[in-house]
Each structure stands twice: as structure tokens, then as C-alpha cells.
Amino acid sequence: MTIQIKICGLSTPEAVDRAADLNADMAGFIFFEKSPRHVSIGTAATLAERARARGLKTVAVTVDMDDDGLDAIVASMKPDWLQLHGGESPERASVVKARYGLPVMKAFAIRDASDLTRIKPYHGIADRFLFDAKPPKGSDLPGGNGVSFDWRHLATLDGAPSYMLSGGLTKDNIGEAIGISQAPGVDVSSGVESAPGIKDLGMMNDFVQAVREAEVAQPDQGRSQE
Numbered sequence: 001m002t003i004q005i006k007i008c009g010l011s012t013p014e015a016v017d018r019a020a021d022l023n024a025d026m027a028g029f030i031f032f033e034k035s036p037r038h039v040s041i042g043t044a045a046t047l048a049e050r051a052r053a054r055g056l057k058t059v060a061v062t063v064d065m066d067d068d069g070l071d072a073i074v075a076s077m078k079p080d081w082l083q084l085h086g087g088e089s090p091e092r093a094s095v096v097k098a099r100y101g102l103p104v105m106k107a108f109a110i111r112d113a114s115d116l117t118r119i120k121p122y123h124g125i126a127d128r129f130l131f132d133a134k135p136p137k138g139s140d141l142p143g144g145n146g147v148s149f150d151w152r153h154l155a156t157l158d159g160a161p162s163y164m165l166s167g168g169l170t171k172d173n174i175g176e177a178i179g180i181s182q183a184p185g186v187d188v189s190s191g192v193e194s195a196p197g198i199k200d201l202g203m204m205n206d207f208v209q210a211v212r213e214a215e216v217a218q219p220d221q222g223r224s225q226e
């Protein structure tokens with residue numbers, strides 16, 4: 001089983017094309033104005049069309065967004081997935097999923113193993129979980145902070161939920177992260193940037209290559225992801 005790769009915070013055609021060339025699985029577009037990766041709906045629609053044409057699944061990354069905001073994104077960008085990266089309740093996640101008929105990836109900020117217990121009420125609602133680190137003090141961003149958490153906490157997960165690991169992943173730590181977590185999918189943003197919001201095509205290459213090397217070095221131990 002191959003590890004799914006999501007490259008997030010794409011904002012240029014070149015970065016979308018490189019993600020496709022590298023056979024990444026998902027391309028994420030950020031709708032959060034304080035983020036250096038924020039894209040307008042128009043830009044996201046154009047880039048998402050390009051990504052889809054190259055076989056990438058597109059993800060709209062939103063944070064506690066209301067229906068009007070989501071309506072506009074879904075109508076224009078036509079994402080394959082909605083990522084909910086804020087404090088969306090299980091009820092809100094359920095409403096979003098039903099309203100758009102799209103799979104939902106719910107993000108959780110993890111510091112301690114106990115943070116993983118918060119996923120329980122989302123079972124049967126979220127199609128996939130995303131585990132990110134808690135933002136550092138003073139950060140304006142709920143994600144994209146380049147900060148990792150202790151991957152050993154993931155050993156406490158019950159069953160084999162469909163999830164992606166994120167938070168501070170780079171070409172240098174992804175092998176260890178995969179070895180410890182056995183994550184079925186990984187999500188990277190700032191770890192493939194030369195400056196906040198600027199994707200570096202060489203760093204994208206290196207990251208994906210490091211994931212593929214980790215797969216070979218540490219063959220499948222039961223990873224799965226629909």
C-alpha cells in the first residue's frame with residue numbers, strides 16, 4: 001500500500017504541475033485570509049481545474065467557515081474534499097458533509113495523547129482525520145506553522161482510522177515520522193517552502209522522494225486509506 005501524499009497551500013500553476021508530476025494524491029488550497037498561502041476563490045478555481053485535469057484530488061482548506069463562504073467555494077472551485085481545520089463541532093461537520101455531498105477531512109490539533117480522544121464523536125461523520133500539531137503561542141494560524149507533535153501518540157489510536165499526518169513534516173523527518181506513526185497518508189505545507197507561502201519545486205521533489213524511500217525501507221505494516 002502506498003502512502004497518500006497531500007501537498008497543501010498551493011498557489012501557482014508551477015507548484016500544481018509539480019505536485020502532479022510527482023504523483024502526489026491531493027492538492028490543498030487555503031482559504032484563510034491571515035495565511036501567507038491564502039488564495040482567492042478565482043485563483044483556487046483555476047488551479048483546481050488544472051490539478052483535477054492531472055489526476056490530483058483537490059481539497060478546500062477552511063477554518064470555521066459559514067455556509068455562505070463554503071457555498072461560494074464549492075460552487076466555483078468544485079473541490080473533491082472539504083478540510084475543516086477549525087473548531088467545527090461534530091454537528092457542524094455533519095451539516096457540511098450533507099449540504100455539499102462531499103467527503104470531509106476534519107483536522108485536530110495534537111499535543112498529548114489525550115487530544116486524540118476528541119476524534120471519537122466524529123467517527124461516522126468525518127471521512128478522514130488530519131492530525132496536526134497545536135499552533136505555537138502567538139501564531140495567527142491554526143495550521144501551516146511548521147510544528148510537529150510527538151508521533152508516538154498515534155500508537156494510542158483505536159482501530160485503524162483513515163487519517164493523514166501533518167505538522168512540521170520535511171524531507172529530513174518524514175522517514176522517522178512514517179516509521180513511528182505508520183501513517184497511511186501525509187500532508188505537507190511549509191516543509192516544502194523556501195519562504196512562507198512560496199513553494200519550492202526542488203523541496204517538493206525531495207519530500208516526495210523521501211516518502212517513497214520510507215515506504216521501501218519500512219514496508220506496509222497495515223496502512224490503509226480508502
Ligand SMILES: O=C(O)c1ccccc1N[C@@H]1O[C@H](COP(=O)(O)O)[C@@H](O)[C@H]1O
Binds near residue numbers: 009032130132
Ligand atoms: O497552511 C496554512 O497556512 C493553513 C492555514 C489555515 C489552516 C490550515 C493551514 N494549513 C494546514 O496545516 C497543515 C500542515 O502545515 P505545515 O506542514 O506544518 O506547514 C496542513 O494540514 C495544512 O492543510
